[in-house]
Amino acid sequence: MDQGNTAFILLAAALVLLMTPGLAFFYGGLVKAKSVISMMMMSFGAMGLIGVLWALYGYAIAFPATDAGVTQAPWAIDFNELGLTGVLETPEGAAYPPLAFVAFQATFAIITVALVSGAIADRAKFGSWMVFAFLWSTIVYFPVASWVFNFGLADDGSFSYGGWITKGMQDVFGVGAIDFAGGTAVHINAGAAALALALVLGKRVGFQKGAHAPHNPPFVLLGAGLLWFGWFGFNAGSELAADGTAALAFVNTIIAPAAALLSWLLVEKIKDGKPTSVGAASGAVAGLVAITPACASLDPIWAILLGLLAGAICALAIELKFKLGFDDSLDVVGVHLVGGLLGTLYLGIFARGTGLVESGSFNQLLVQAIAAFAVLIYSFVLAYIIGFAIEKTIGFRVKNEDEIAGIDTIVHGEEGYVLTDAR
Template identity: 60%
Template sequence: MEGNTAWVLTSAALVLLMTPGLAFFYGGMVRTKSVLNMLMMCFGAMAVVGVLWLVFGYSLAFGDDVAGGLLGDVSQFLGLSGLLGAPEDGSTLAFVAFQAMFAIITVALIAGAVADRVRFGAWLLFAALWATVVYFPVAHWVFDFSNEDTGHVGGWIANNLGALDFAGGTAVHINAGAAALALAIVVGKRRGWPKEPMKPHNLPFVMLGAGLLWFGWFGFNAGSALAANGLAGVAFINTIGATCAAILGWLLIERLRDGHATSLGAASGVVAGLVAITPACAFVDVWGALAIGLVAGGLCALAVGLKYRFGYDDSLDVVGVHLVGGLAGTLLIGLFGTVNANPDGVDGLFYGGGVEQLGKQVVGAVAVMAYSLVLTFGIAYLIKITIGLRIPDEAEVNGIDEAEHAETAYEYSALRSGGASSIGRAADTLAGKVPANASKEGATS
């Protein structure tokens, strides 16, 4: 028991690291004048959702069902009442912490769709409302399993429908991807998009962020076994295989389409593979994991272009990667699932199980997507017509970092006020034009 609790706590820490990793991944993809705001949106989500989870979010998600599989009892564990202080409750508190990190990363994912143009205060309000109205109920649907021994009744997708989602393909990625689409539509396009180039300002940041996400994702997937056991090992191995295959799938599409395999493509392939294998990681064998990763990598590489066809400005491709990748991974369980990987799973179509499970996966995925889309539209419009969502045009042109945070990520003043002459003096010294011991005045006169 203590070993399992230690593994869950370790996994919770790994999942928390994913949000700073996401901040770097997103932060590298925006322009120089927006990077701090992107980091702050991720860290702001951590702060807001972390507080709400401890106060009432856990109870709403994992309290006894009070609405036909739709909502947990918000008063049951209010402020984690009844869960603190008893040594035997250590495993429960570890689970509370673990699930808190899921809630945080899900909200943070949405931020990438509206980079460069949303007021920070409005984003924090959106994060609070969306977590309360959308994420906490959906987490109850998907993650809250009934327990006959204790009489606990959980959510409808996990218990009544029987759709499989080991670590969050529906509750996290489809949910966040659908919300990202709705929010991007309500907020509107960036000034100049798509005519002006808006290239990533720091690709090493992007790859660093992808690496941190991959590292933390082992806690996300293997930690969802809630024990240091063989099932955690299955999830861990499949997370490796699918992600590696997805990188190759994305780069292959880039090479065939554009003639180049890019670092941005490799980093994006990492995330696409991680997203797709999340729901399936403990329900498929290695062959299934490799297939899911390869399909997701290629499919997401193609899907990121949909925003140009349909005209929605999903700044950092949350829809193309998380919604599409989440849908792919969730549905492909119905094809590649096998009880050889997990006796509590199912055999999918390719393993002799027919199409029944595929149908269940479709219903679960569509239900979460529709719920998130509709509720996010409502929340976003409510904020838009009350306090306003978007920064002024002038602030967007000059840079959201200075407008919203009175800071810039990179300080160029030294270069502008003497730094350039210092560089010039160094170059002249190396060329022999200025004596190495010349004074500053002499060197510039």
């Protein structure tokens, strides 16, 4: 067992887990002061619920045992892995304990579910959100993670991907889709579900451009900083080894969001006359989203270009909700869905070795598009069905009067800011 790589994976897992509290601050600063507790609790609720589900059966669905080089069925479960009983021992010759990988991937499942909550800020019931998180993670995230990330161990000790998005399409097109750290499984998946829930719950009271200003930009900046810090574990950690590929992913995780931050601010300056702190934070996150699938497959110069495109395109994409009339409260669609699509498709052109620029073939672009839109459609349809069923049974949205009054006290009996002591 390689203790260095084991430590690397465990450290990466800790970094990715920190991203969810970081997301709570990022989202919490963007909402009204009277719903900051509600917003942050949806992230912390995901940490509790998905952490338990992952151990009980999530890992068994996402990573059923498969022979190296064999495409895994799109829906499968390994009953030997329920409750993690089948991964407690470290096989002789393994590079690291299986439980290290279990921990690392658990943090991916948690952050993906938490991302969805941004679309329904200011108006969702916490209990209904937890029911949705339970059903969506089980039916959507765990299987999609298997499509993208599942792999087997080859005879030489190397890993061979076995999901249909990777190995399956390689068998058909000669190349598999590239998604190093979760452009499809995490960002497109969460963004599509967010769009579905925004449509199910409808618009906030008084929804219009400029009506819902962020109540705490310092929280937003703090959250973005924590997300960026944790994202090094997300991207570089996905190599599962402290090597040159991890170093490339690490560098690209610095420069792509840096470029995106600048381009988002430039768009703001041109459009509105002033660059904002929320824009800087959002631009960095947009760049992080776009580089996630591509971080190990792009030369740094192309990573910078991707960041510049992501910042500008996502800054413009967040306006879609006003033009199309859906209330994606915290721009999960504009940042995560659009940014995830951009990063995933960009690989079809600029991926090292297999992209159009280097290979002259459109095959990589084709498989990237199939992967992206398959996950988008699957997640959107099922999230809409789950959300609609919850709304029509136990109810998903709070009453309008509760939304106006502020849902922190209604749902949680707490206030984010107590400025006077009434006792």
